[in-house]
Structure formats: C-alpha cells, structure tokens
Amino acid sequence: MWMDETTGQALSWPEIWTRFQPITPFGQRAKRSLAPFVPGQEAAWQESLEELERLMNTARQPDWRESVEACLRHMPDVEPILHRLECGEVPGLSEWFHLKQWLWYMHRWAQCLTRQALHEWISSDAVCRIETCLHKLNPRPKLEPTFWLDDAFDPELADLRRRREACERNIRDNREALAREIERLTSVRRNREGEWVVDRRSPEAAKLEAMDALTRVRETPFDVVYRAKPTLQEQEWMAERERIGERIREVESAVLARLAASFRPDVPVMLEWLASVTRFDLQWARMWLSERWNGCRPRLSDGPIRLKGAVHPVVAERLAEQGHTFTPVDLEVERGVTVIIGPNMGGKTVAMKTLGVAVALAHYGFFVPAQNCELPLVPFLAGIIGDTQDAEGGLSTFGGEMARLGKLLQRCPGGLLLLDEVGRGTNPPEGAALSAAVTAHLSRGEHWAVHVTHHHEVLEVAGIRGYRTAGWKRPPDASAFHRPENWRDWIDYRLIPLKPGDEIPRQATSVARLMGLPELVVRDAERRLAAQRNNRHG
C-alpha cells in the first residue's frame, strides 16, 4: 500500500479526496480504484502531468470548457451494457437509448477535442467511427439523441406497420359506421369506451337488446352495457392485425438482435473510448482542483524533495474561514533525515503534513498547491503523526508508536517517513534517547525521513539537516493578546534552515501563560526551571 489509512487521516487526505470529483459515473468509479504513480513510472507520470498542463491551457477558453463539461455531464454509464453486448446478450430499449446517448455525447466530446488538436484522447478516425456507430442506432440521415425502433431499421418492419395501421383504420372506420347506424336507430349514445350503457327499464334497452349487431358485455341491477359485435369482415381484419402484430414483434426482436450483432465487433474499441473518456474525466477533475489551489506541475528531481510556497489546502481553507492566512512552506528533504524544531504551536507539524500532502498529490497525478515542486517518485508514504495508540492490540500510545515505527524502519526500499515527536509518549530522558537514536538510524538509511522534535539530543546527531520554525515574532507577552484568537498573529510560521549552534527553543511556559494557564502555576513552573538550571550550572 502506497499510503495507509492512518497516515491519510493524519494528512486530512479524505477531505482532499472528497474535493476530487469526476463528473461521469465511470469517472467516479475509476476514482475509487485510482493508483498513484510509483518508482519506475516516472515517464508515464510526467506524460500524464504534461497532458494535464495542456488540457488546462486549452480549458482557459470558457465556451470550449462549457461544451466539454456538458458532454461529460450527460454521459450515461454504458460499461455494463458493453459487457452484456460482449457476452452476446441483446440489450433492451432503455439500454439502447443509453448507448445512443453515450455515443451522441462521445461524438460531441470527441469533436470538441479534435477541434483543439487534443488527439491524445481520441483520434480523428475514432470520431468517424463513433459517428458510424451512432448511425447504426439512427438509420435515418438526420441524427437524433432519442432512440426508437424506427421503420427504417428494416423494410419489412415499415411495411408491416403500415399494414397494421391499415387494419386498425379499417376496424375503426367499420366500428364508426356501425355505431352511427346504431345511434341512428336509437337515442342512446356511446361512451368514451365505445359502449352503449342503457338503463334496463328504459324503452331503449329493449331496442338495443333486439339488435343483432350488439352484444351484452355486462350488467348491473340498473344498467346493461352493450358493445358492437365485430362483423365478419372486422373479425378478419382483427385476425390479420393479430398476425401482423405477431410478425412485428418477431421483426423487432430480429432488429435488436441484428443491432447487437453489428455492435459486437465494436465493443473492444468502444471500451477503449470509454477508457479514454474515463481518463479524461479524471484529468478534468484534477484540473479543477489544480485551479482551485493555483497548483504547480511537479517536476522529477534527481533525489531531494523540494517545495517552495507549498500550502496544505485543507488547513488553508480552515484558516481562511477564520480570517487567517496560511504561511507557505519552503522545504527541501533529502534521503536521510531532516529535523524540524521550533516552539510549541509554531507550525512544525503543519509544515510536515504540507510536505506529505504535496508528495501524495504529486504521486496521484495532481498539480501541487505550491509555487514550485520537485520530487522523485517514492515507493511509499507513511507517518507517525498524533496518537498512534493501538486500542485493539491493547498497546499504550508509546507502545503503539514503537510497534508502528519498528515496522516502518524495516520497510525497503525507503519511502517518505513523517515522524512527529518520536518518544514523546514516555519519560523525557528515555524519550530523548530514543528520539536521537531513531534520528541517527534514519540519517544513515534510505528513507526520506522528516522528524519533528523537541529533544535537543536530536540536534547532536551527526549528519542531520534541518529547519526551525521562526517562532514568536517578539517576546510573547500576554498583554499583547487583545483577543485569545489573536495568538496566530504573533507567530512566524516560516521554516528557516538550521545553523550550527541552534538550540531547541524554550518557550513552553510562555505559551502556557498565553493560552490561559493560571499565572501562579506558570510562575511555579518557571521557578522550577530556574532551579534545574542552577543545579546544572552550580
């Protein structure tokens, strides 16, 4: 698995994935099984991104864009119908209609694309072949989007239907003449069903009863209902109509069977068209997201992952809702380990998650919400971010974290590892030792590891690269906080490369004070810290 669910949840991947909305039913289905590009697929990855870039450039024309989208919106799901055809089955009327609708909008879509010379999706030859298929379902020269068993499908069908119509007309005319004659002889008029309903006590009832041309069809204690008996000639027409009707049904079945047979050789190419439009729909949905994020096309790097101006789209949207802006992340991660330090609430974890999201989006073929993005394809992305307590396994937070870390460190070849404060779940001295040891191990390994930490022991590991978040813009002072939510305005979230001699910031008590911990408690903590320092130095 390229990215497990735990990591995805920590990166807010489900929210991002929900924003990715293909239009067609087959596009939506393809989204469910979409796989990321992995090492070895670099060429295909760049090709896909180039294709997306070209599409985005063409889609800048609003009219064209609207036409293409309208086609996608109207395309029904024909995959089951194509498979039925492939199996030798004959679709029903509504399924033929769906197939015609699909071909109708495929034709329009293909024309839109070929007009813009986007031949990578569908060739000019295919446009002609789609039209040929469409004409199979539309035997008259003028193409219509609806479907019916047109007379033109079979000369016999047209003839039979004409003959049936003639029979029906004869029957109607004969009935009408008979009815007029009956009504001339009595004062009773027909109802809408062509029946004579007469009060059984009325003198007209006896007249109607005596008429040979009529038959009694039903009666109630009040009424008797008569209908005209079919004449011999009418009976012949009715029998003829029945025979013709039977033959019509046979011919209609034969027409549908012939249609199915004539489409069967087209099924493989229609499945190719379907695959093409499905891929297009996915790219179209990627395009929408790229535009929404003002994304950049990720480039293949020779080793490091480089991000400039990267944004976590979900976090950025949440901040925007609260009237804040996301500070873009500049970051370079090489094989080995990159450490991020900084004060609490300084944005270390968000920077790491932004990296994770950018890398994941790039692997799934998206443009990345950043000004610039370079990366190699990595075999997997995994993180230990937040609480990894294994409830089922009965492990504590620390136990769960160690179990997961143990598995990740053994994965080979190396992928992108995102570690959020390894060892924080146990006592500080042991946690710090573990944190430093894991960092030392990763610095020699194959992973692109990022480790967010508060342990200064980590900075002593040889060969690490790293960043610190810029932190508080000035010495934090509770009086500067006019409103509690203003604290974000006093933090500089930028990442600054670590220099030799950089120390882990000690601002926990200041943050605690700003967040509202009682002053007495904070002062007590500061006294204890001072005592520790005095003991160490004295």
Added chain:
Amino acid sequence: MLLNRLQREGITSLAIVGLAKNVGKTTVLNALIAESRSCGVPVGLLSIGVDGEERDAWSGRPKPPIRVPGGTWVATAGACLDLRGGDWEVIASTPIHSLLGDIYLARSTRSTHVKLAGIPSAEEVRTILRRFQHHGVPLTLVDGAYDRKASASPLLTQGAVLVVGASMGRTLQDVVKKAEETVRIFTLPVAENGLERNAVETALRERFLVGVSGGELRSLPVSSLLVDRRVWQAHLTREEWTALALPGALTDRLLWQMMETGRPFTLLLSDPTRCFATLPTVRRWYRMGGEIRYLHAVRLAAVAVNPVSPEGFSFDPVEMKQRVQEVVRGIPVMDVVRDAISTEA
C-alpha cells in the same frame, strides 16, 4: 370536454385522486387519455406510488391497463417500456429511481398500453412535471396512489379530479356523505388577509406555529401540536389569538384539543390536503366560532362517479350522479362510463 376546458384555463397538470381503493381511478384516467386523443391534446402521464401494476396493491384485484394513443408522453421505468419496445421512443433519462427501476421519459409511437412506475417523492414529481413542460407537453395527468390526496396538493398539480366510487360505502348515502365531506373540506375558503397569509408562509418556512394577535404575528415556541398538548394549550389560552397557522396537518384529535381551550379562532393551513379532520368535527369548530382557511386552494376540476363496486354491488347511476351533483354544487360531475361522448361538450 373537460380537457379542452382545462386547457382554456391554462391548467398544465391535473391529479386524479381516488377517495378509496377500487373506486375506478384508472378508468377515469383512461377516459381522460381517450379524451386527449379526440381533442388532439397530447398528455403526459406519471404515477405517484405503485400504480400501473397489473393488480391493485391493496386488494390484489386486476387493474385495467392504461391505454395510450400515439404521441402520449410517459414517465416510467425502462422495464415497463421494454415490454412493448416497438411502441416507444425513449426521449430522456432522469435521475429518478422507482421500485421498478430508473425512470425515463418516453413518447408512444402508436396506440399501446403502459405500466406507470410510481415516482417516489413529491419533489421528484415536480421534476418530471418540469421536464414535461420543458418538452412542450401541454397537460400532465398525475395518477395518484390509493387515497393519497397529497397528489392533489396545489403545490404539486394545478387541479384535481376526485373519483367517488361505490366501493367507498355499502349504501349510496354513505358514499355521497363521504364525497360531500371531502369536497366541503377541499373547498373551505382561502385566506385573503395579508397578515394571515404571511402567518402561514412563516409557519411553513420556519416549521413553527405562528399566531396572529392584536394585528401582529407571533411565533409560538411549539413546532408541532404532537407535543404535550398542555404546553400548546397554555400558549393558546394566554392571549387572544385571532388566527393560528399550522406548519403541518390538522386532524380530528387536534381540533378537539383546540376546542377544549374554549377559544375559537381561524386555523390556517397550507392547503386542503393538509386537513385530515372530518366534516362533523370541522362543523363543530365553526359552530364554536372558529374557521379554517388555506394559503393555497385546490382547483377541483371535476368529481367523477363510479356506481359499480368490484365487490359486486352497484348503485343507480342516475341517482348517484344526481345526488353527488347536489352535494358538490358548482363542480362538474361526470360518469366516464355512462356519459355519452356526444353530450359532454
């Protein structure tokens, strides 16, 4: 002819509502469709519920098929069209699903029969009505499910035909009484007063009871009369209400509970399909000094009578039509089986 008259009045949708099972609703529907052929008005057809099956869902009795002339529009499931595939042109698919499958719009290419798959919700019925209008269908007949007066809602269709059948009671007196009750409830007055109309609109929008007192609207902190009646009865007796708008339906029980407060006022409802109270209880409310008014009226285009019950008995058709005509004064009464076509115009 009824359809010609409706066309002249600009009505584009008509519900066929049966007041009980087996009253002959499909027969009336077929008669109106036949009329559409003779007056050259192509109709659209759709059904609410499970109508269109070969057997009545409640009684299991065979139902008459729905016969349509060429050029009739229907909204039904693909499987229902496949039965006579050569007789239909499929025009469009819809996003609506029924028990029998996805719903399509289709037009008959010749005289044929059809099953109408039920459209599940009022909103989806509105969608189909809009689509038919978009395709230029001048009049759509909505075949309401058994005893679902909701299909006659003015928020759904512009008019309704009530079907009164012998199966509604064992005696003609019972049947006529039930017909009278329904028509009288359906034809209670519409609220003309701006304040009262505003009260119902507010109640429907906010889903709260809204009262009119001293020439002002006041929302009561009660969303439904189904909550503890002492709570809302206390609110009703606290002030001199001249009117009270309900966001939901009115039943006999609620009306009796209102009468318990001894404070009559004008009750305001969305439309007659929201009034489930019986005529005797409504009459008692009026005698106390109360009234009932609607925001939207139902246009009763006709009452159709069927003197034959599938149980095997029947009433004198002349007497039935005459007695129903007496109690539904002003509304045309028709007997689609006995009325001769030449005397209808």
